[in-house]
Amino acid sequence: MVFIYVLAAILLLIGLLLLDYALGKKHHLKNVRFLNFESTTGEYQIYTAGDPLFQDLFQDLRHAKKTIDMMFFIVKTDDISEELLEILKQKAEEGLQVRLLLDRVGSFRINSKIIKDLRESGVQFAFSETPKFPFFFYRLQRRNHRKITVIDGDIGYIGGFNVGREYLGKDAELGNWRDYHLRLLGDIVQHLQCTFFDDWYLATGHHDEEPFPTETEGEKWIEITATDGVQLEDVFESLICQAKDEIFIGTPYFIPSERLFKCLTDALDRGVNVKVIVPMKADHPLVKEAGLPYMMRLIEAGGEVYMFDRGFYHAKVVIIDQQLCDIGTANFDRRSLFLNKEVNTIIHNSRFVMDLRLAYLKDVQDSQPLKEHIFQLNTIRTKIKIGIARLFRPLL
Template identity: 30%
Template sequence: MRNRILQFALVFLVAGGIIWGLYQLGYLFYVLTISATVVPLAVIMIIFIENRTAESTIAWFLVLIFLPILGVIIWLMFGRNPRRRRRNRRSHDERKLLKQAIRPVRSLAVSELPTNHLKLANTIRNFGGGGVDVHTASEILTNGEATFPAILDAIRQAKHHVHIQYYIYRNDETGKAIREALIERLEAGVEVRFMYDGLGSYMLGENFLRPLRDAGAHIAAYDPISSPLFIFTANFRNHRKIVVVDGKVGFTGGLNVGDEYDSKSKKFGFWRDTHLRLEGRAVKELQATFLDDWIYAQIESDDTWETFAGEETIHQYFPKHDVASDGAIQIVTSGPTSKDPAIRNALIAAIISAQRSIWIATPYLIPDNETMTLLRLAARAGLDVRILTPGKGDS
């Protein structure tokens, strides 16, 4: 944390020095005037070229007209098109090779599904979703009371590796309990890879991470904010919550790691959320998602695609593990580096295919015009449409 403060202080000192120098030379007024006119206009041109929605274009236009300098800073942090993001060439190539290597072990849509479900599954897969599989058992975990004990139990049974990734990971009772379980497995010879988002978990300091490092864990921050260039990656966040144990058991869902998610926060009180425990073939999709992010984010490790998908390792990280179940699982991933909003498109496809009911429970309801139109039409057509949102939100 101290290094981050020093880096930002240095940036402000340099910026202050430049402004002071311009002031002394008598050029400050002219430079600021030109910048406040030319730069916002350039940003407005970029927004028009990107062909955004009318609402988005008008909103940014107003911000840049009335708050030109501040508006440009806000746009740099939160408004740029994610597809224009620059990537490290090496990680890009490694991720591409990883996807090619694991393609044979990933799932396809299976014909055992009913015709209407198979059509929807194939549509979602064409939108960028994963395959659908009937060889995976699933268990819904309601709230932190069920979720965290299940995750701890799975970690304690790990034999080869534990991969863990969160947007928010707190240095509190809940976070330390999982850390201690990981350290115990490390001491037993199990590999641990621990990844957290650089903004969502920016308070996760070295005092918390050092015991993991000392025990042998590999640790990576996804787009850390320790650099002054944070302004260019502020909105490129990784919100995934993934735990993979031995490539056979996986967890994902809505819960981050922290006391508030276990209803121990005085500010929020009871926390209602849902998580999912998976066991079987579909866990390979979670594993592939984690490793794709890991190769992009890892700094301290020399892991390559061959570490996980070479001839001698692929069956350790992507083992054959079929589990009997009476349902099907399909995992859809999305994020700032995706070419298309796969999750949003999958939800729209599901809404369109609905025949009897559409039930939505979400902590954040910000539907676009297309989604609202589809929900209205479904309700008017006689479908049972229900939307459940929190009475008290966290944001």
């Protein structure tokens, strides 16, 4: 009898969670934030390792004269995180307007004492996407995955790096951290700032009228795509469907929608070379198993899948025909496609894309073809994990 009561309670809980998720999704779709930006001009510098990125970012922060607007998915409480927070406090004490916005779940380590110290120094602090009722379970899945820094309205940073020692390659288990991040100058920075303004408004109720004018001109065409768990699938589909020669995808989690997967197989059918890089190691449970069926199906259709084996691969990139590329915060998975807030850049510059393509192909050389390891994955244990992961795909 006790077993029946426990089973009934578990089934009731699952039913309530599914109902919460369904109603939360419906509410989300009715209240999607559309931020539409046209292509504009800018200049950019790419980082593929944490040390040079944080060195330049911290230097730009220390040289800030007027304002600092910063948002991250994850800021931890280790040495690199403490250094960042100390810089922000120092600049606020100098009289600058400093605002820090962090995702409530991703940055759960930032406690009330840290927040109090920031505010006493003059830093304006807020959490983004705090889970609350109604739809608590669904809101718990909805994360602000954006990473944006805007300094004096003139310098912008965007990309895949969060703030923590593992992003410097100092995690013993994950090892070297491979990622992409951009430093931007020019008019494009205003679009980054508008994206920050919208998230700051949602978190605090404070509305900024206009972004600060930039003092730097740019010559290259760039476009910001700020998505809210709806539009990203359209963005990726547009990129994939225009490919004539090659599609190179780099992502830590390859769990595409069926619609996007069909776009990839259609591209293969018309003779497009499709390559995907994923990490050999997984940093979250089930994400690798959730993606394996798609990777194997892609190989069967004629695509190539590589597992990066020189550390952890966290890059988020799509390269099309040596002509344009997409770099930002969005992974090629269901969470980025349908739940998270993300922000990406689409760069239309063949010279830059060619250099990025060479870096991508170097990562291919540092990877192992998945097809050479399929037999090792064909075990009962892996099959069970794949079956379990299939149930959780919408959350992965």
